[in-house]
Amino acid sequence: MSLLVANNIAVSFGGIKAVHDLSFAVDAGEVFSIVGPNGAGKTTIFNLISRIYDMDEGTLNFNGADISHVPAHAIAEMGIARTFQNTELFDRETVLKNLLIGCHVHRRTNIVQELAFLPSVKAQELAFRKQAEDVIDLLDLQNYRDQVIGNLPYGVRKMIEIARALCVQPRLLLLDEPSSGLNPEETEDLSFWLEDINDDLGITIIMVEHDMNLVSRASDRVMALADGVLITIGTPAEVQNHPEVLRAYMGD
């Protein structure tokens, strides 16, 4: 069954058609990669799904519901979490606090209860902490728990962004270039973690990625774009050998 369906979506900025008449469907439980040269519209698709941009045309369906007009802050609650290309963490706080902010969607208390810190709020805090610790265990982040983000190296920040997205307990995870800025060893680890997240937690992953090694190892299907237009969708091997894809990357 398809978890996310895009029907003829299009968006343009000024005269540039960033995404043009694009349709694709992502099945529940798969790892779906989006590849393409710079400016192909990969991140734009993410921004459309997480409703940071408004679509000009077309519809997006998630889990049977139309999300084309859902406000951006409601997307996480529906079960879609994401990371950002250049990390958008809360820099002046600790790793733990970042993860707790990731738990925000599960908030069931109101402001009055929180100002008085009633037992219900305390119980919720403990539950959030448990949830954050589970993610810390999964991704091996114990050493960084109490460190301030601003002091951490880039590679660790990328992992913490994934961890924070996992705290949302999403059904669909959008990863924007998870391996950019990672060294080969970290990239290797990343591919195992992606597998864990996909297999053990059952989370569907859509990822934008340039590292073709990682793409072919981790993903079930790949979508190739150029200039906002779909080239092909298929298995990693099919896409890598598709003549149009080669032309988009290498030129004629």
Added chain:
Amino acid sequence: MRFVRKTHYVQDINIIKHGGQRFWYGLLAVVVVLAPLGLDRFYLGELSQVFIYAIAGIGLMLLMGYTGLVSLGHAAFLAIGAYCHTWLLGHGVPFPVSLFIATLFTAGVGGIVGIPALRMTGIYLAVATLAFAVIVEQVLMHWESVTGGFRGMAVPKAEILGWNITSPTSFYYVCLGLLTAGLLVALNLLRSPSGRAMIAVRDSETSAQSMGIHINRTKNLAFTISAGFTGLAGGLFAHKIGYLAPDAFTLLTSIQLLLMVVVGGLGSLHGVVYGAIFIGLLPQAIAIFRDVVPPAVSQLPGLEPGIFGLILVLFLIYEPQGIYGRWLKIRLYFEEFPLYRKATHKRQKSYLRTERLR
């Protein structure tokens, strides 16, 4: 160095984290509770003033230090709290009820002001709040039937069940109690989801949104709570100055509040208290300064705001983390004593966006 053995998540949630803190905060509590026994009226009055500043400072700190919204108009909220409380007292409302209503009313005004302010950030927001403060000042001057206009109005004496709470000692305890309660409420806010949402909005709006945080609602909440705290401080401030007139709530007052949170240390409640002590003592220091310098300097017009501005600039350049930040560095030095590395807190040139000071 202190190592805290953690065996339960509750230890990270509790306000007091370990025995050392329990000892020092306990000692501080004993000292401030017993202070009226050993201090004369003047110093009690000064301390009450510091407590009032600190309550207003909590409000401004939640807005500026934790939500990242700058306000240059907090004197207006102070004024609204003060006038509302005084007006209610004058109409026979008992002190606690009146103070409570004044707090809620100011919070409501803050919420309404927050709606247009949501669309702005940084310098634009600062100017908008400044404009709001000017409007409030004009209203205070011209709405004579309520505010008494330029003549102002006297603040009635207040009693609870025949107990005169405006005597220096009782007033000291009222201010102390409300400051303690205020700090507890702020701490509760900061350790629960709404407070974290404010921090998230401060550091990255885009990702806060993707984490399911409603940005406008969070900012509006910050404005409301901030105004509420400042309104409460305003109600107490009315008793402190005894007579309300529009010139008690000018731009200078707003800048004083701003100075307090910046000098104390943005993003910490400790900073609020340090900042309040600092600006509470500053007028005394300036008075002493006037005595020792030649008349040509001490008679300069605008000396006081000039000094405020100078201190603000010096702190921004040399210690942006304020008194509390400096204290953390000193404490680290002693904790690591022979091994302290000089470069620990050296500010470096940054090349990543995330490392820049915002």
